[in-house]
Amino acid sequence: KQEVTQIPAALSVPEGENLVLNCSFTDSAIYNLQWFRQDPGKGLTSLLLIQSSQREQTSGRLNASLDKSSGRSTLYIAASQPGDSATYLCAVSGNYGQNFVFGPGTRLSVLP
Amino acid sequence: DGGITQSPKYLFRKEGQNVTLSCEQNLNHDAMYWYRQDPGQGLRLIYYSQIVNDFQKGDIAEGYSVSREKKESFPLTVTSAQKNPTAFYLCASTPGIEAFFGQGTRLTVV
Numbered sequence: 635k636q637e638v639t640q641i642p643a644a645l646s647v648p649e650g651e652n653l654v655l656n657c658s659f660t661d662s663a664i665y666n667l668q669w670f671r672q673d674p675g676k677g678l679t680s681l682l683l684i685q686s687s688q689r690e691q692t693s694g695r696l697n698a699s700l701d702k703s704s705g706r707s708t709l710y711i712a713a714s715q716p717g718d719s720a721t722y723l724c725a726v727s728g729n730y731g732q733n734f735v736f737g738p739g740t741r742l743s744v745l746p
Numbered sequence: 747d748g749g750i751t752q753s754p755k756y757l758f759r760k761e762g763q764n765v766t767l768s769c770e771q772n773l774n775h776d777a778m779y780w781y782r783q784d785p786g787q788g789l790r791l792i793y794y795s796q797i798v799n800d801f802q803k804g805d806i807a808e809g810y811s812v813s814r815e816k817k818e819s820f821p822l823t824v825t826s827a828q829k830n831p832t833a834f835y836l837c838a839s840t841p842g843i844e845a846f847f848g849q850g851t852r853l854t855v856v
Contacts, residue, residue, distance in 0.1 A: 638788075666843055677752075677836055678847040685843070723788065725845065733777065734838075734845055738788040 636661045638726060638737035646743040647714055655709040655740045657724035662702045664728045669698050669709050672721045672739070681722075682709070714744045749773065752837050752848035758856050759824065759831060767822045767851045769837035775846070778820040779838040782806060783850075789836065795820055824853065831855055 641656045657667070666685045670678040682691045682698040684707065690699040697710040711718060723739040750771045759765045771778065777796050781789040791804030795814040809828025814820055820839075824831045832855050837848045 668845060670847075675834075675850070675852070677750075677849040678838075678845075680844060680846065683844045727843075727845075733794070733840065734779070734791075736781075736789040738786075 636664075636726060636728060636735045638724060638735050640722075640724060640737040640740050642740060643738070644741040644743075646745065648745050649714060649716060651714050651744075652710070652712050653714055653742075655711070655722050655742070657707040657709070657737055659705045659707075659726050659735075661728065662705050664702065664726045666727050667698075667700050667707050668725050668727070668734075669696075669707075670723045670725065672723060678723065711742075714742075716744045716746045718742060718744050750837055750839055750846055750848035752835075752851050754851060755849065757851055757853045759853060760856060762826045764823055764825050765853065767824070767835055767837075767853070769820045769822065769848060770818055771820075771837075771839045771846075771848075772818060773839055773841070773846065774817070775839035775841050776817070777840045777842070778814070779840075779845075780804075780810075780812065780820070780822045781836045781838065783834040783836060792822065792835075 637660045639658045668683045669681045684691050684700040695712040700707045721739040721741045725734045725736045727733045753768045779794040780792040793812040795801035811823045835851045
């Protein structure tokens, strides 16, 4: 059974720092990996999608990498801003029937 | 505007009452999902549907029911059999690769 973990569970950094969020999965036979942002009381907003044949994706200050063989993905946020404060979740899809398995998330606080 | 609409945003349920959460999408996606989110926990799958008139139980289906009579709609009913329904409920859809989410419904038992 696919399991997804995220480290750290929470992170607090001063504004301007570069930071890395980690996502690990136990079954490397995935179709793709998706990173989401969730603001308090809101739904999930898709940030980046990495398909299984890709190694990384970039969008603005965000860069996500995928290493299927080791079961890991990292989300790199450059020059963090207070507006980046949110919970970040990763999810993998594969041949699991229900398609998506989510990690518990990393709660990020960027202090001004 | 294309997207997923969940309603209502807030819902209050009395003990022993059934309530229905609405999820509508105009993205023409075949697959739709319902997830439950509790504080400090990840998303847990309740039900999913890959096609109209077909749906499958997820990890925590007990006390919930769904229907999929139209491609655009996937309502979730929280029955009186669900003993701890207070949670944040999220609906999602996908064309097969990328998942898209609604804004959620917060259900509270009063």
